[in-house]
Amino acid sequence: MRLQLIVTLISLFTYINTYAQQRATISGYVKDASSGELLIGAAIQVKGQQLSTSTNSYGYFSIDVQPGELEITASFVGYKALHTKINIQEKKQLTLELDPVDNVLDEVVISGKKRNDNVTNAQMGALNFTMEEVKNVPVLFGERDILKTIQMLPGVAKGGEGSSNFYVRGGGGDQNLILLDEATVYNASHLMGFFSTFNSDAIKDVALYKGGIPAQYGGRASSVLDIRMLDGNNKKFAAEGGLGLIASRLKLEGPIVKDKSSFMISGRRTYADLFLKLSDDETINKSKLYFYDLNAKANYRFNDKNTLYLSGYFGKDDLGYGDLFSFDWGNATATARWNHVFNEKLFSNTSVIYSDFTYRVNVSSDDSKFKIASKIENINLKQDFSYYRNNLNTFRFGIHGLRQRVSPASLNAGDNASVNSIDIQKRYGIELAAYASHEWKPSNWLSLIYGLRLTDFMVQGPGTYYTFDEDGEVIDSKDYDGRIVKHHLNLEPRMSMSFILNPKNSVKLSYNRVVQNLHQLTNTTSSLPTDQFVLSSINIKPQYADQVAAGYFRNFVDNTYELSIESYYKYMGNQIDFRNGADLQANKYLEGELLFGQGRAYGVELLLRKARGRFNGWLSYTLGKSERQFDQINEGNWFNARQDRTHDVSIVAMYELSKKWSLGANFVYYTGNAITFPSGKYSINGNTMFYYTERNGYRMPDYHRLDISATYEPKPAHKRFHSSWSFGLYNVYNRKNAYIIDFRENENNAQITEAYRIALFGAIPSVTWNFKF
CATH class of the missing domain: 2.170.130.10 (TonB-dependent receptor, plug domain)
Structure with missing residues (x-):
């Protein structure tokens, strides 16, 4: 057996080397010919050799071919396919530039890769x-x-x-x-x-x-959700923007050094607050209600092997009611990234990243003046490699280092305030991770991606850490300096595979374990700026999720229609919830208010999509269940998670009516969120108190809504200047969907409690003028 294994390994090694000697390698980038923008997911195909690949997240590709005269085709959604003939014997680096088509709606798809x-x-x-x-x-x-x-x-x-x-x-x-x-x-x-x-x-x-x-x-x-910003036009200066009823935006881009470096800067601001200035009420006149954000990016291409990217984002919301109350929050990010090509097989990306989120609340009244502030930030260093061994094997590996600091909401009271100042200690953590993955195509009918991630989250001082009993009361504390307090070490295996039945049908399976060391504490279905963040600690274990999924995928009518049916089961460990009556704000013993349990979610997803043509869009349906279990909640029985929904349907349709007019519509329906309503009431000293039983045992009313839009693009009067008008109507039939369900005593009979619905939006029209030059 051992001899057979050695012979097999030697044969495999010999085959790989022989294969490599008989092949040549084409590598390079795919770009937009008009702007120089790198295209992510562009398809590269070699005519007559049944070979194909696609560009990575940085627009780079590498493919092995048989030497000789070849015809290469590069394609991407919204662009004319580029056909290039080359003669290659060993290796060749290319920069393929694709010309945009005049009207991209003829070829709308939700992937820029090859059709199947x-x-x-x-x-x-x-x-x-x-x-x-x-x-x-x-x-x-x-x-x-x-x-x-x-x-x-x-x-x-x-x-x-x-x-x-x-x-x-x-x-x-x-x-x-x-x-x-x-x-x-x-x-x-x-x-x-x-x-x-x-x-x-x-x-x-x-x-x-x-x-x-x-x-x-x-x-x-x-x-x-991985979002990439535009790099900027390195061919010519361009501007784009829009004026709307509630917000306007402007983007500027252009070359710093033509064909070598470029910049992009984009800003947006709402101006609902300007209407407040029209009020005669002095308090309203001084009120604030707006947000703004700014995206910026620049890059410099030193040569074919080295490119530097700098990008950043800053956004802020500012709400306030006169001098009595103000609330602002915002994100800030900065990324420095260096792409380096060691050779046609090995691609490297090195990134240094900073992220920040801050919120501040100010309250000022006759008897109470105080401020609440919170902050979370991290510095991240990443080194990622992609090794394109051959057309059948791609390896990705790297190391990541992350340092996080959480400054929980602390309360700073004024001298005459009716509340006391509360200073909450900062928490620190370091997360080191190493990963490796292998994308392998052992045969025409089987493709695999499998890998492993190893993470070590280190709880770091300085700070005082508390130990709590089962009721959340402090029983011990210990002070730490800047050393490591605790390690949370975890292995995270990942795997996906596709069994290709034929070019139009496949069955896929996947499994992954993912670990989470940053936890957001919220008791609503909306993520509020004031939600608290905590790190894994001596009391809080890392959350983890094990998910298995299986799916069937089929294309119809020359890949014009795509159908996928996926089922999944997810087990979630070390989930977090709160004790009844938990105090989440400015609480130095916050960890004692937390409960730890488990969760599970399972369901079936269907997606039917028309990918091309004048009429396109998709139908989405999810049948799902999401539950949680905590020993101290609901008598230890499983209960619905707040986000549990049995049915969720979306229909999206887009139609190119003519060269000038495009129409769009979408309809959404979903089962109401799970929610905890009172099951009864009682009176204490004349005050009505509600009695609650099962956690999340009731439902909000079902939600449904229809939206429509129309876009008008007139023939441009000038070659470089283009404009369009976008018209929309949100919630066409003015459905009063419940935002909140509250309870009150009946005006005629105090013994009767009645529920009433608070709706947020009715029908909302919109119009925006868009321009570019």
């Missing part, structure tokens, strides 16, 4: 798309919003009316890792969730991973 990539690719539970591909999806206030768009995909539940928050396959809102140019965004919402932090004008590519999460990602238990 959804069938043949081993990656499961993933979707890629650009903002151009979803520009006609109707959204609230007429603002294109990537987070509102992904909420219409299967397995992704909406956080509520107008909210940017989302839940993936039954997980919590804090279990989604949201990245902007590799930097973590902790709170991805403006105006309490009605807008997301992401200005669509600045976005190039979006990738959502719901299952089979690649090993290079870690830190969240449910999903990864």
Whole structure:
């Protein structure tokens, strides 16, 4: 047996080396010919050799071919295919530039890769798309919003009316890792969730991973949303923007050194606060209600092997009521990235990343003046490698180092305040991770991606750490200096595989374990800026999720229609909830208010999509269940998670009526969120008190809504100047969907308690003028 194994390994090694000697390698980048923008997921095919690949997240590709005269085809959604003939004997580096087509709506798809990539690719539970591909999806206030768009995909539940928050396959809102140019965004919402932090004008590519999460990602238990910003036009100066009823935006881009470096800067601001200035009431006149954000990026290409990228984001919300109350919050990120090509096989990316989220609350009245402030920040160092061994084997490996600091909400009271100041200690943590993965195609009918991630989260001082009893009372404390307090070491295996039945049919399987060491404490279905963050500690163990999934994928009519049916089961360990009556704000013993249990989620997702043509769109349906179990809650029985929804349906349709007019519509329906309502009431000293029994044992009313939009693009009067008008109507039939259900005593009979519905939005029209030159 041992001799047979040695012979087999020698034969395999000999085959690989012989294979390598008989092949030549083509590598390089695919770009937009008009702007120099690198294209992510562009397809590269070799005519006559049945070979294909696609560009990575940095626009780079590598493919092995048989030497000789070849015809290479590069293609990407919204661009004319490029056919290039070359003569290659050993290796060759290319820069392939694709020309945009005049009207991209003729070829709208939700992936820039080859037409049947959804069938043949081993990656499961993933979707890629650009903002151009979803520009006609109707959204609230007429603002294109990537987070509102992904909420219409299967397995992704909406956080509520107008909210940017989302839940993936039954997980919590804090279990989604949201990245902007590799930097973590902790709170991805403006105006309490009605807008997301992401200005669509600045976005190039979006990738959502719901299952089979690649090993290079870690830190969240449910999903990864990886958003990449535009690099900037290195050919010519360009401007783009829009004026809307509630917000306006402007993007500027151009070359610093033509064909060598470029910049992009994009800003956006709402101006609802300007209408407050019209009020005669002095308090309202001084009030604030706005947000702004800024995206910026620059790059410099030293040579064919080295490129430096610098990017950043800053956004802030400011709400206030006169001099009595003010509340502001915001995100800031910065990324420095160096791409280096060692050779045609080995690609490297080195990143240094900073992320920050801060909020401040100020209250000023006659008897109470105080401030509440909280902050979370991290510095992240990443080194990633991609090794393209041959067309059948791609290896990815790297190391990541992350240092986080959490400054919990502390209360700073004024001299005459009716409350006392409370200073909450900062918490520190260091997370080191190493990963390796292998994408392997051992045969024409089988593709695999498997890998392993190793993480070590180190709880770091200085600080005082408390030990609590079962009732949450402090029983001991210990002070630590800056040394390591505790290690949380975890292995995270990942695997996806595709069994290709034929070019139009495949069956896929996946498994992944993901570990999470940052925890967001919230008791609503909307992610609020004031939600608290805590790190894993001596009391808080890392959350983890084990997910298995299986799916069937089929394409019809020359890959015009795509069908996928996926089922999943997810077990979630070390889940967090609160004791009844828990105090989450400015509480130095916050960890004593926490309860720890388990969760499970399972369901089936269906996606039917028309990928090309004048009429396109998709139908999404999710049948799911999400539950939690804690010994101290609901008598230890399983209960519905807040985000549990039995049914979730989205229909999205886009139609090119003519060269000037494009129409869009979407309809959403979902089962109401699980919620805890009072089961009875009693009176104490004349005060009515409600009695609660089962946790999340009731439901909000079912939600449904229809939105429509129309885009008018007149023939440009000038060659360089283009403009369009976008019209929209949100909630066409003025459905009063419940935002809150509250209770009150009947006016005529105090013995009767009645529920009443508070709706947030009715029908909302929108109009935006867009321009570019």
